[in-house]
Amino acid sequence: MDWDWENARDSLPLLLEGLLVTVELTLLGSALAYLLGLVFAMIREARIPVLSQLIYLFVELVRSTPLLIQVFVIFWLLWPALDIKPSAFWTGVVALGIHYATYTSEAYRAGIQAVPKGQWEAATALSLPRGRVWTGVILPQAVPRVLPALGNYMISMFKETPLLLAIGVVDVLARAKEQGAETFRVIEPYTLAGLLFLLVSYPSSILVRRLERRVGHL
């Protein structure tokens, strides 16, 4: 087995283009997951009859089925049913966002439950409006504690984006495959794609670990 430096160099521009797509997917998907997860967590913790149970069922359903199947369901069933046709990229963002929202919602819930009951009681005793209890008292205490968990989910999501190859999202891995098909040499592009993932996720995980230490001091 030999390593072709030329092929490696040639594949790099394409791979970097793919990496950009991967990063965009991750950032947008995470933003959706953070927002939606928070909504899920708040609805569940607010114990709204029926709605809270529905969210619980939905979260369990999504958490116990593979992401790939969810991607297919959204792409081949949901979009046609709604009679819309978002691109593969946006399908990916939605699928990653919803899938990870079910995980982030559990992280948020742990954070919310860690806020002492006395905080709720003090807020009630001061007749703070319900919405303000959340935004002014509970979430500012709950969210910082779960930031490391949220960061870890972003890293997991980043590593799972190649799955979206299945619906034709052109990310790093797709670019590697393309390059491989063109030159009939797959070692260099795939190895480089792997390295690119490593180059992004390893420093990120160090950052998250540092965040964990800081949160530990809260």
Place this chain on the structure above:
Amino acid sequence: MIRFDGVVKKFGDHVVLRELDFTVSPGEFVTLIGPSGSGKTTILRLLMTLERVNDGRIYVDGECLTHTSKGDKTVPANEKHLREMRKRIGMVFQQFNLFPNMNVLQNITEAPVRSLGLSKGEAEARAIDLLDMVGLSDKAKAHPSQLSGGQQQRVAIARALAMRPEVLLLDEVTSALDPELVAGVLRVLKEIATTTDITFLCVTHEMQFARDVSDRVMMFDQGQVIEDAAPEKLFTEPEHPRTREFLHAVLDRA
């Protein structure tokens, strides 16, 4: 000002309050004493609407707190009614429960701004006066974690007063404090009690304080008031054997 009428409160099978009746007049300072688990704190929590009654009614300032009338029927009060009623009642907790994500000034101005609709300026002026009263004018920008327990509790008192409550509930407000910090908090409370016309309902184990500031002391046992008298009378010549036993136990300790 406060009237309990046949109030029953159960936690599961455990009956905490059994058909409790009592009244507190406007401006009165009433202290509840009695063994732990006798339901004293539950009374405060019912008034603060942190718990709901199983039966009976509670009236505050002549208005029913626990129920509203719907046509000719009375139904348990909804959240909207409770929120209106809560504005007249303040509570100071054993564990202070200051908001750790806000500084002292924000802790005090939060509710007047968000709940009463005061402007930030008005609320801050009110907060500064109150901080002065509790002797913490220099701590407005401090965070709760930078304060001693006694200071935190004085901030919590200022926070409750900022809502200008008609009734103030004190739930063992010195029980979580180091002994040397208790006096400062009690001094502040005594001053408020003597200079305002707020109605106080106080649960405490500080018998000397109860004796000093109370207009009336109610001895509680097993969910009922077993003795209700002026402090001089109750502390010096209690009638009920259970009161004697209880006072004996707590006062001997000192």
